[in-house]
Amino acid sequence: MLEEQIIKIEDVSKQYKLGVIGKTTLKEELQRFGARMKHQEDPTTKIYQGGVSSEIKTGDTFWALKDINLDIRKGETLGIIGRNGAGKSTLLKLLCRITAPTTGTISYNGRIASMLEVGTGFHPDLTGRENIYLNGAILGMNRNEIDSKIDSIIEFSECGQFIDTPVKRYSSGMYVKLAFSVAAFLDAEIMIMDEVLAVGDVAFQQKCLTRMKELAAQEQRTVLYVSHLLPTVKELCSRCIVLQNGRIGYDGETSDAISHYLESDIASATFLDYTGMVRVGRPQRQAIQLLNVAFEGKDNAIFYDDEFIYLKLSFKYLENSIGVSFRLEIRTIEGRAVATSFKEGFLSGKAGEQQSVLLKYDISNLVEGKYNTVLTFYYCPEDGNTVNLECAEGLSFEKKCVSTKEMIWNAEKWGNIRLSPPCVIE
Numbered sequence: 001m002l003e004e005q006i007i008k009i010e011d012v013s014k015q016y017k018l019g020v021i022g023k024t025t026l027k028e029e030l031q032r033f034g035a036r037m038k039h040q041e042d043p044t045t046k047i048y049q050g051g052v053s054s055e056i057k058t059g060d061t062f063w064a065l066k067d068i069n070l071d072i073r074k075g076e077t078l079g080i081i082g083r084n085g086a087g088k089s090t091l092l093k094l095l096c097r098i099t100a101p102t103t104g105t106i107s108y109n110g111r112i113a114s115m116l117e118v119g120t121g122f123h124p125d126l127t128g129r130e131n132i133y134l135n136g137a138i139l140g141m142n143r144n145e146i147d148s149k150i151d152s153i154i155e156f157s158e159c160g161q162f163i164d165t166p167v168k169r170y171s172s173g174m175y176v177k178l179a180f181s182v183a184a185f186l187d188a189e190i191m192i193m194d195e196v197l198a199v200g201d202v203a204f205q206q207k208c209l210t211r212m213k214e215l216a217a218q219e220q221r222t223v224l225y226v227s228h229l230l231p232t233v234k235e236l237c238s239r240c241i242v243l244q245n246g247r248i249g250y251d252g253e254t255s256d257a258i259s260h261y262l263e264s265d266i267a268s269a270t271f272l273d274y275t276g277m278v279r280v281g282r283p284q285r286q287a288i289q290l291l292n293v294a295f296e297g298k299d300n301a302i303f304y305d306d307e308f309i310y311l312k313l314s315f316k317y318l319e320n321s322i323g324v325s326f327r328l329e330i331r332t333i334e335g336r337a338v339a340t341s342f343k344e345g346f347l348s349g350k351a352g353e354q355q356s357v358l359l360k361y362d363i364s365n366l367v368e369g370k371y372n373t374v375l376t377f378y379y380c381p382e383d384g385n386t387v388n389l390e391c392a393e394g395l396s397f398e399k400k401c402v403s404t405k406e407m408i409w410n411a412e413k414w415g416n417i418r419l420s421p422p423c424v425i426e
Contacts, residue, residue, distance in 0.1 A: 006222050007072040012104030014065040014090055064090040066246045075220040079237035079254055081261050084393040086243040088226045092116060092194050110189025111139050115179050124168035128159055128178050131167055135182045149185045157181035177204060184211050194226045209236050229335035230258050262333055270295040272395050288377045288390040289316045296358060301397040309361040317349040329374040338416035365418050367411055370398050
């Protein structure tokens with residue numbers, strides 16, 4: 001590995017088994033037990049050429065990543081973008097050694113601090129202060145080294161009042177603030193961030209971006225950043241890769257990478273299957289599992305003014321649920337929310353039950369452009385504190401106008417929602 005190189009990825013691919021986790025033979029259970037005793041990865045989750053998986057058929061597996069080659073230099077800020085299921089989170093899990101590549105090698109020249117989802121690396125029963133020391137110890141720091149950083153961590157996190165409270169009582173925003181502060185101030189040469197800043201408030205997001213830029217410029221930290229908020233990727237990253245169907249579709253300057261991503265055929269998919277998708281960042285209480293989503297009756301994802309969106313959701317209840325609500329968020333490709341629709345308390349089911357529901361949406365007031373969707377099942381108790389039961393990125397679509405005689409709409413100036421013309425009263 002060259003001196004300026006801090007991560008080298010060579011011919012890396014990752015294959016996963018499909019099907020129900022836990023349905024294994026006695027032999028596989030013994031292999032799992034032996035791996036746990038040796039603190040090794042579960043061998044039944046790996047797919048090798050030969051070995052354990054030699055009898056597995058191609059139809060029982062899928063490739064989340066294929067033939068990834070990447071050199072990352074010290075002090076580089078690398079953005080990673082791509083459509084839902086492109087392999088972004090899988091790549092980060094490989095880099096963080098949460099799972100092993102099926103083929104290929106990953107070489108490192110530094111310690112890694114990561115934030116892949118809310119609460120990762122934190123023990124819920126320990127206080128914020130105790131978790132800081134725990135994370136420092138994991139990174140190989142002694143107590144004196146952590147002591148020299150802890151005041152800066154607490155101040156940056158804005159959690160000083162609650163630092164001696166068990167983190168299981170923290171909100172998701174407090175989790176993110178403390179977790180980012182730990183990653184940003186403890187001694188690690190590599191920072192890996194996956195969409196987690198979307199949980200915090202806008203002021204803290206900007207504070208985090210500023211801190212990451214400082215770390216890269218002043219301390220030569222290497223930052224890997226995954227986000228659908230393209231403006232933050234453009235602001236932070238000097239280089240960006242676009243993942244497409246598990247492969248690197250583009251690698252270069254950030255503005256060019258974003259243009260490549262936006263110009264890709266975003267409005268082609270009308271069906272999205274979550275059962276074979278590696279996902280992170282699930283809700284802390286997952287009572288519903290989204291199976292698939294589809295634009296019913298469409299062979300493309302282009303909608304005109306005179307069309308409705310018919311959204312079909314298929315899902316499974318993981319626990320008995322009554323009065324479940326659903327929220328659809330529509331966002332620009334850059335990640336800015338422009339419209340939200342709510343359907344309150346209309347779903348109920350028993351644990352293990354699968355259901356499908358077809359919802360109709362009028363998007364005639366939405367102006368021309370390309371959009372992403374976010375799908376959320378939630379429950380709103382009497383105290384008004386919404387509890388997310390399942391949340392996932394949905395299908396993307398393109399909106400086009402029927403008439404060619406209307407004025408050209410300036411979305412930056414006027415927004416993405418066009419109100420209906422007013423009624424003249426007098």
